[in-house]
Amino acid sequence: MKHFTELTPSAMRIVDTAEGLIQRVGYNGFSYEDIAVQIGIRKPSVHHHFATKAELGAVVVQRYTHRFAEALSRIETTFAQAPDRLKAYAGLFASTYAQDGQLCVCGMLGAEAQSLPEDIRSGIRDFFRINLGWLTAVIEKGLAQGSLRSSRSPSELAGALLALLEGSMLVGRGLGHGFDPQATAEILFASIT
Numbered sequence: 001m002k003h004f005t006e007l008t009p010s011a012m013r014i015v016d017t018a019e020g021l022i023q024r025v026g027y028n029g030f031s032y033e034d035i036a037v038q039i040g041i042r043k044p045s046v047h048h049h050f051a052t053k054a055e056l057g058a059v060v061v062q063r064y065t066h067r068f069a070e071a072l073s074r075i076e077t078t079f080a081q082a083p084d085r086l087k088a089y090a091g092l093f094a095s096t097y098a099q100d101g102q103l104c105v106c107g108m109l110g111a112e113a114q115s116l117p118e119d120i121r122s123g124i125r126d127f128f129r130i131n132l133g134w135l136t137a138v139i140e141k142g143l144a145q146g147s148l149r150s151s152r153s154p155s156e157l158a159g160a161l162l163a164l165l166e167g168s169m170l171v172g173r174g175l176g177h178g179f180d181p182q183a184t185a186e187i188l189f190a191s192i193t
Contacts, residue, residue, distance in 0.1 A: 010041075015059055022057075065123060086139075135162060149193070
């Protein structure tokens with residue numbers, strides 16, 4: 001499988017376009033024709049860079065997960081306290097959703113997981129494991145330092161926060177308004193800080 005760091009500028013434009021389409025219409029909602037039209041190239045050019053849609057989808061997930069992991073590292077170096085880190089984490093989802101109701105790539109793909117190729121499903125699982133691991137560590141530290149309080153385990157709180165953020169985006173899109181991820185997360189934060 002291709003690695004996103006080895007892509008040509010033309011292939012990267014295809015990945016960018018596919019990512020945007022996934023965030024708006026899901027994996028099953030677009031075709032190579034849609035990508036070709038958006039970029040202004042011929043459909044065989046898309047196939048030249050990515051022989052299959054499954055390969056393209058896997059690269060999109062791989063790059064998205066990498067960028068998200070980098071964002072988590074930036075949060076760690078920017079914020080020392082667990083509550084601030086969790087608020088910055090919620091901000092990642094809020095900034096994505098603020099772009100015309102776009103959803104997290106892996107959240108959108110997670111909704112379609114049963115119909116996706118294994119390489120993509122595997123990438124989605126990696127994304128969620130990275131997020132849950134990071135959140136659990138942040139919450140453990142916050143509980144140990146006393147900046148967070150709860151009778152629930154760190155892993156339970158991590159799962160609840162991730163589900164709340166992904167779910168608020170879906171519900172907000174379904175309603176066509178409201179359910180800003182940041183504002184929704186503040187409800188949980190108020191109960192643990």
